[in-house]
Amino acid sequence: MPQLFRRIALPLIASAGLLASAPGGSSGARAETLGPVTDPLGVLKIPKGAPIQIGGYWVISGADAALGTDEVRGVQIAFKDHGDRIAGHPVKLSVEDDGCNAEGGQTAATKIAANPNVVLVIGPACSSAATAGAPILWKQGIMDIATATTAPALTAPTRKPEYDGFVRTIYSDIYQGKSDAGYVYTQLKARKIVTIHDGSAFAQQLAAVMAQNFKDMGGTVLSVEAIQPTDVDMHPLLTRIATEKPDVVYLPIFVAATAQIIRQKKEVSGLESTIFIGSSGVMAPDLISAAGPAVIGFRIGYPDVSPDALGKGYGAFVAKYKDAYGEGPISGYNANAYDAGVLAIMAIEKVAVTAADGTTYIGKQALHDAVYATKFDGLSGPIACDSHGECAQFKPAVYEYTNADPTTFDIGKNPKKVFP
Amino acid sequence: MNGEAVASDWSGSRRTLRQFLARLTFVDVALWSLRILVLAVVIGGTIGTLIKTRYGLAQWFDFIMFGVTIGSIYAQIALGYTMVYGVLRLINFAHGDIMMTGAFSGYFLATAFDRSGFLAAHPVLAVLGTLLLSITVSTSIAVLAERIAYRPFRHVRGLAPLITAIGVSFFLEQTFRGLFGSSVKSYPDLHWQRAAFVVGGLTIPKIDLLVIGCAVASMLVLYLVIHHTKMGTAIRAVSEDSEAAALMGIDVNRVVVFTFMLGGVMAGIAGVFYAFVFKQVYFYMGFTPGIKAFGAAVLGGIGSVPGAMIGGFFLGIVESVGPSLFFDGIGIPAPYQLRDLIAFTLLIMVLIFRPNGLLGERMAKQRA
Numbered sequence: 001m002p003q004l005f006r007r008i009a010l011p012l013i014a015s016a017g018l019l020a021s022a023p024g025g026s027s028g029a030r031a032e033t034l035g036p037v038t039d040p041l042g043v044l045k046i047p048k049g050a051p052i053q054i055g056g057y058w059v060i061s062g063a064d065a066a067l068g069t070d071e072v073r074g075v076q077i078a079f080k081d082h083g084d085r086i087a088g089h090p091v092k093l094s095v096e097d098d099g100c101n102a103e104g105g106q107t108a109a110t111k112i113a114a115n116p117n118v119v120l121v122i123g124p125a126c127s128s129a130a131t132a133g134a135p136i137l138w139k140q141g142i143m144d145i146a147t148a149t150t151a152p153a154l155t156a157p158t159r160k161p162e163y164d165g166f167v168r169t170i171y172s173d174i175y176q177g178k179s180d181a182g183y184v185y186t187q188l189k190a191r192k193i194v195t196i197h198d199g200s201a202f203a204q205q206l207a208a209v210m211a212q213n214f215k216d217m218g219g220t221v222l223s224v225e226a227i228q229p230t231d232v233d234m235h236p237l238l239t240r241i242a243t244e245k246p247d248v249v250y251l252p253i254f255v256a257a258t259a260q261i262i263r264q265k266k267e268v269s270g271l272e273s274t275i276f277i278g279s280s281g282v283m284a285p286d287l288i289s290a291a292g293p294a295v296i297g298f299r300i301g302y303p304d305v306s307p308d309a310l311g312k313g314y315g316a317f318v319a320k321y322k323d324a325y326g327e328g329p330i331s332g333y334n335a336n337a338y339d340a341g342v343l344a345i346m347a348i349e350k351v352a353v354t355a356a357d358g359t360t361y362i363g364k365q366a367l368h369d370a371v372y373a374t375k376f377d378g379l380s381g382p383i384a385c386d387s388h389g390e391c392a393q394f395k396p397a398v399y400e401y402t403n404a405d406p407t408t409f410d411i412g413k414n415p416k417k418v419f420p
Numbered sequence: 421m422n423g424e425a426v427a428s429d430w431s432g433s434r435r436t437l438r439q440f441l442a443r444l445t446f447v448d449v450a451l452w453s454l455r456i457l458v459l460a461v462v463i464g465g466t467i468g469t470l471i472k473t474r475y476g477l478a479q480w481f482d483f484i485m486f487g488v489t490i491g492s493i494y495a496q497i498a499l500g501y502t503m504v505y506g507v508l509r510l511i512n513f514a515h516g517d518i519m520m521t522g523a524f525s526g527y528f529l530a531t532a533f534d535r536s537g538f539l540a541a542h543p544v545l546a547v548l549g550t551l552l553l554s555i556t557v558s559t560s561i562a563v564l565a566e567r568i569a570y571r572p573f574r575h576v577r578g579l580a581p582l583i584t585a586i587g588v589s590f591f592l593e594q595t596f597r598g599l600f601g602s603s604v605k606s607y608p609d610l611h612w613q614r615a616a617f618v619v620g621g622l623t624i625p626k627i628d629l630l631v632i633g634c635a636v637a638s639m640l641v642l643y644l645v646i647h648h649t650k651m652g653t654a655i656r657a658v659s660e661d662s663e664a665a666a667l668m669g670i671d672v673n674r675v676v677v678f679t680f681m682l683g684g685v686m687a688g689i690a691g692v693f694y695a696f697v698f699k700q701v702y703f704y705m706g707f708t709p710g711i712k713a714f715g716a717a718v719l720g721g722i723g724s725v726p727g728a729m730i731g732g733f734f735l736g737i738v739e740s741v742g743p744s745l746f747f748d749g750i751g752i753p754a755p756y757q758l759r760d761l762i763a764f765t766l767l768i769m770v771l772i773f774r775p776n777g778l779l780g781e782r783m784a785k786q787r788a
């Protein structure tokens with residue numbers, strides 16, 4: 001029996017895996033003609049008056065909820081600016097919570113992909129969720145426009161075909177890592193650093209890119225440390241780091257663990273003059289709530305989202321945001337999310353064909369090609385996707401928290417832009 | 421010894437070896453390989469680390485203090501696990517979440533005290549008030565869980581009680597998430613909590629001493645309650661044989677409720693001290709310490725009060741000291757992401773050698 005299993009079942013499983021890895025696989029999208037549209041990946045039919053269904057997956061609970069919630073709002077404002085209609089149909093955005101992890105991304109994407117009427121997906125915010133979720137969506141021929149997933153591998157020239165349906169209106173951490181390394185080496189004149197990641201695709205890749213750039217500049221990476229996102233006792237790790245006497249500790253991780261580290265570093269001797277620098281995962285008022293007064297002086301390498309650096313419409317966007325939600329932006333990628341919404345609208349309208357009876361048909365391959373071909377001046381800057389799905393540009397900046405009251409969170413004021 | 425005797429001995433040894441090899445299974449080989457590998461890493465890593473002299477006495481002392489502090493919290497949670505298991509043979513997987521409910525309720529009062537200035541002006545009264553509220557809430561929830569969720573399944577065989585416990589765990593997490601949101605909340609940070617004694621160049625934070633002292637005191641009180649009170653005698657009787665205890669006139673329900681109350685009190689205390697040390701509270705905060713405390717209870721010998729305490733300290737110290745002591749010496753990078761692996765591997769090692777846990781055997785013998 002075991003031999004039989006090895007000879008027959010294993011090749012079958014392997015073949016099924018290969019077949020399932022791309023659209024048109026055994027359970028994926030397939031060529032279809034519906035109404036006036038023929039498409040190699042299938043055609044979506046939206047009856048007259050029925051909504052255009054857009055899926056979404058972001059982190060909307062837990063310590064990093066602000067990151068995802070902010071982006072959901074960005075997309076909602078984009079749709080509202082377009083009258084909440086696409087190609088003559090009302091638009092319906094259904095959001096799943098991915099928990100900012102691979103398991104959550106897999107579950108959310110599976111749930112979205114199970115709905116045959118989903119036209120396109122926007123999100124997520126977290127690279128781990130996208131790494132797991134995007135291939136599941138593309139297997140069904142569903143395009144995914146991510147809003148804050150910056151892990152370099154997702155749009156690298158070497159990415160696998162299963163990510164062909166993935167694009168993002170956010171920069172790659174190749175640029176963030178290089179910018180952070182430059183700031184640490186040139187501005188802070190640091191020569192010895194320690195990096196800490198939490199095993200997530202985002203943190204691991206960004207820490208690696210930053211460390212490599214720092215080494216290329218002539219600096220020394222004393223050690224590459226790692227934690228688990230759920231760790232609470234950071235004292236032993238910080239004691240270990242203190243023995244290395246780094247100038248800077250670079251920790252591109254998320255809210256809960258960052259807050260523990262910056263609180264507990266004050267209780268460990270030897271780190272008094274060490275500067276701790278985080279990244280985009282902690283640009284949220286939740287960090288202030290979680291870290292308390294220890295947040296003051298903590299710096300973040302982040303894109304420049306000041307009104308001067310962003311597109312001309314950002315001021316008006318913030319006003320709409322405040323009107324709609326009763327508060328200013330609660331994280332930093334709302335403009336990228338807005339652009340993702342606009343990209344989705346423009347691409348869908350470019351390929352949607354509406355018949356005389358009001359039924360709209362959308363070819364999946366055509367939508368894929370339209371997303372890649374669409375160009376416009378977005379809120380976050382020019383949007384134009386390259387052949388690997390990278391659609392945005394990066395403008396570097398560094399911010400520093402100056403106040404421990406969460407209600408003072410206002411990007412540019414608290415945290416205050418300190419570079420350039 | 422003549423040549424014939426030597427040949428006979430040799431032949432006997434070969435026969436014994438053949439019999440041993442014939443009896444050897446794959447599982448035996450795997451277990452022995454694991455033991456050898458773990459021992460090699462522990463011994464080799466320790467020697468390598470000590471030769472490197474990267475850490476001085478102060479650092480090793482700090483590692484141990486950090487470990488004992490978090491171990492104290494594991495131990496206090498483990499006491500609740502072990503009490504309930506001892507009486508009902510139920511693994512109360514919701515116990516970590518009961519700790520969370522105490523910490524959460526304490527957060528609101530501590531924050532109110534902090535805002536009004538009462539916490540700074542009267543820290544002892546404020547901490548006692550916070551503890552009292554935390555204990556009240558966690559005890560009430562523990563007792564309600566027993567009455568509503570566990571009692572209907574008490575005499576049901578199979579996995580139903582365990583599944584119920586997991587259900588209670590999810591219920592508590594999601595209820596608190598729904599009521600108070602999913603964001604991380606921060607306990608007040610006061611100067612007196614960061615104060616420390618310095619003895620011979622070694623730093624001992626006062627809050628750590630308070631947490632450790634409270635955990636040891638809790639264990640002693642529990643031990644005295646169990647061994648020197650009428651209710652304690654009843655608890656031990658129900659633990660041995662609940663049906664026989666009922667025939668002797670013991671009110672089993674009352675004993676079970678009292679046991680859950682004790683567990684709830686421990687969880688309430690652990691919740692507040694956990695939050696005072698690590699500052700953050702959120703709906704899911706009870707899960708990981710709960711699992712670790714369960715491991716500590718198993719390690720110490722589930723059902724044994726001193727065992728839960730020792731298990732908690734062991735797990736805390738291994739988590740804190742292990743990555744640097746065992747892995748630095750053999751050059752494994754980023755050892756702190758492996759702290760749970762180290763702790764639970766050593767837990768498994770201990771259980772391989774002592775399946776009933778460190779102090780579980782005495783209890784098993786007594787029962788026999």
